[in-house]
Amino acid sequence: MEASETRNAPDRAIDAEAVAAVRAWARRDRRALTxxxxxxxxxxxxxxxxxxxNDWQGLFYDAxxxxxxxxxxxxxxxxxxxxxMLLVLVVSQTWLVERLKIALRRIITxxxxxxxxxxxxxxxxxxxxxxxxxPDQRIQDDARRIAELTADLGTSLLQAILLLLTFxxxxxxxxxxxxFPVGGEVLYVPGSMVWCAVAFSAFGSGLAWLIGRPLVRxxxxxxEREAELRLALVRVEESAEGITLYGGEAxxxxxxxxxxxxxxxxxxxxxRQVANLTWATSGYGWLALVVPVIAAAPGYFSGTxxxxxxxxxxxxxxQVQSSLRWLVDNAPRLADWMATxxxxxxxxxxxxxxxxxxxxxxxIRIEETEDPSLVLDHLELSLPGGTAGLAGAPVETVTPxxxxxxxxxxxxxxxxAxxxxxxxxxxxxxxxxxxxxxxxxxxxxxxxxxVGRLAAxxxxxxxxxxxxxxxxxxxxxxxxxxxxxxxxxxxxxxxRILPLDEQQVLAFARAMLHKPDWLFLDDAMSALDEEQIxxxxxxxxxxxxxxxxxxxxxxPDGSGFFERIxxxxxxx
Numbered sequence: 001m002e003a004s005e006t007r008n009a010p011d012r013a014i015d016a017e018a019v020a021a022v023r024a025w026a027r028r029d030r031r032a033l034t035x036x037x038x039x040x041x042x043x044x045x046x047x048x049x050x051x052x053x054n055d056w057q058g059l060f061y062d063a064x065x066x067x068x069x070x071x072x073x074x075x076x077x078x079x080x081x082x083x084x085m086l087l088v089l090v091v092s093q094t095w096l097v098e099r100l101k102i103a104l105r106r107i108i109t110x111x112x113x114x115x116x117x118x119x120x121x122x123x124x125x126x127x128x129x130x131x132x133x134x135p136d137q138r139i140q141d142d143a144r145r146i147a148e149l150t151a152d153l154g155t156s157l158l159q160a161i162l163l164l165l166t167f168x169x170x171x172x173x174x175x176x177x178x179x180f181p182v183g184g185e186v187l188y189v190p191g192s193m194v195w196c197a198v199a200f201s202a203f204g205s206g207l208a209w210l211i212g213r214p215l216v217r218x219x220x221x222x223x224e225r226e227a228e229l230r231l232a233l234v235r236v237e238e239s240a241e242g243i244t245l246y247g248g249e250a251x252x253x254x255x256x257x258x259x260x261x262x263x264x265x266x267x268x269x270x271x272r273q274v275a276n277l278t279w280a281t282s283g284y285g286w287l288a289l290v291v292p293v294i295a296a297a298p299g300y301f302s303g304t305x306x307x308x309x310x311x312x313x314x315x316x317x318x319q320v321q322s323s324l325r326w327l328v329d330n331a332p333r334l335a336d337w338m339a340t341x342x343x344x345x346x347x348x349x350x351x352x353x354x355x356x357x358x359x360x361x362x363x364i365r366i367e368e369t370e371d372p373s374l375v376l377d378h379l380e381l382s383l384p385g386g387t388a389g390l391a392g393a394p395v396e397t398v399t400p401x402x403x404x405x406x407x408x409x410x411x412x413x414x415x416x417a418x419x420x421x422x423x424x425x426x427x428x429x430x431x432x433x434x435x436x437x438x439x440x441x442x443x444x445x446x447x448x449x450x451v452g453r454l455a456a457x458x459x460x461x462x463x464x465x466x467x468x469x470x471x472x473x474x475x476x477x478x479x480x481x482x483x484x485x486x487x488x489x490x491x492x493x494x495x496r497i498l499p500l501d502e503q504q505v506l507a508f509a510r511a512m513l514h515k516p517d518w519l520f521l522d523d524a525m526s527a528l529d530e531e532q533i534x535x536x537x538x539x540x541x542x543x544x545x546x547x548x549x550x551x552x553x554x555x556p557d558g559s560g561f562f563e564r565i566x567x568x569x570x571x572x
Contacts, residue, residue: 549562
């Protein structure tokens with residue numbers, strides 16, 4: 001019993017996450033419900049007209065059998081009217097399905113973006129394992145695919161259900177006309193054509209499901225391999241300069257070839273399984289052309305069924321069995337839908353409950369207080385292969401306006417200490433009591449510069465319109481980037497346009513603009529020479545005299561800017 005419960009636990013988790021996701025999505029956009037209502041109305045009217053078309057077939061072929069030209073022409077006119085109305089409905093249904101795809105994609109994408117871009121969540125997602133490796137691909141491509149498949153499959157399923165409910169009664173009534181000659185008598189089996197349609201569809205559906213089950217995993221594997229290839233291509237595009245300088249094109253080509261080989265292997269397995277499924281679906285489709293005629297033929301040859309009646313029986317049979325064989329027709333797309341849904345739910349689950357933060361190794365407690373000081377109380381960091389802590393007093397306090405430098409060996413965990421202060425690294429023990437984040441600014445070694453106007457990169461994360469143009473130019477000038485003032489309105493990828501030293505200086509211009517009470521630096525001047533560092537330190541002291549600065553570095557600098565040195569060292 002325990003083993004069974006263990007195996008079923010992931011399924012129950014997925015089901016619970018699916019229910020939670022659907023509830024969240026249903027609350028987001030009422031426009032989708034409006035489109036769905038209109039679509040349901042169109043499908044209902046379409047189903048009604050399909051029954052009229054089936055009745056028309058009987059009258060049309062009976063007129064042909066009687067060689068009644070007047071009735072033949074009259075039924076042609078009726079057909080034109082029916083075809084015109086059905087054409088309008090088909091076009092309307094197509095348009096509404098496309099609108100539903102847009103509405104569903106908006107709901108799912110907005111939900112994932114809102115969960116992804118909350119404080120710290122995008123960073124912590126990287127610790128969620130494979131599910132956190134390619135959130136961009138899942139949000140962009142998987143959300144599009146799940147919206148399109150849901151709209152298409154949902155509409156076709158609704159149509160199949162309505163056609164089944166409508167035509168099963170029609171076919172049951174027509175079965176009274178299908179007699180089977182037995183020993184000189186004519187035997188009528190109640191609902192004979194309905195049972196035949198059910199048995200035929202059950203056989204096809206069961207066979208398709210049995211053969212098509214592996215497609216779910218194969219589709220999921222293909223999407224994973226595609227995502228890895230996409231990530232590798234993006235990495236090469238972003239690192240083109242370094243690859244070129246090292247002459248590493250051949251090595252990168254081999255790496256990309258391995259990723260692409262994994263994609264083609266996954267596609268090959270998927271192709272074999274689709275081919276196997278095609279044996280069942282196509283064979284079933286060909287049999288569907290003759291099975292209803294064969295089943296109703298005894299009634300036609302015994303004279304209990306006219307040619308028009310035979311065509312009505314065949315038409316109703318096809319509608320019933322096509323509704324019942326919905327699973328057969330959509331087996332590959334259902335497998336695709338299930339694989340994509342699992343990927344979306346896995347990402348959403350990782351975003352709702354970020355995983356991998358503590359790893360069972362303890363948790364650093366971070367408290368935001370109104371106390372004006374920063375307190376590191378028995379802080380210990382859990383690092384890969386050991387732990388690190390502050391060398392000296394068990395409690396370190398940084399007061400407003402103080403300049404403190406945390407130094408240590410390359411493997412001592414300086415950057416992890418910076419991340420812990422930012423609330424991004426929580427593995428370890430102890431407590432960090434710090435001022436509200438709104439009063440802090442964190443500058444990593446490689447600053448983030450969004451694509452767009454230089455003014456936006458300078459003002460980030462605030463809007464450049466919140467500052468006067470003269471203020472933006474002055475912030476650049478005071479750190480020695482006055483030559484960029486004329487380019488504030490220029491758009492581009494500034495992380496590529498500017499060299500790393502100017503990117504780092506631009507981050508300090510951002511600090512001049514925001515004027516934080518607390519400024520945290522993680523090797524934020526690593527690309528600068530000593531003269532540039534001294535100038536920036538003097539600028540900080542002159543323009544942000546009340547700002548506390550907590551930095552990390554390999555060794556104390558000679559400028560005298562930092563008043564106190566705190567050492568961090570490996571403990572184990």
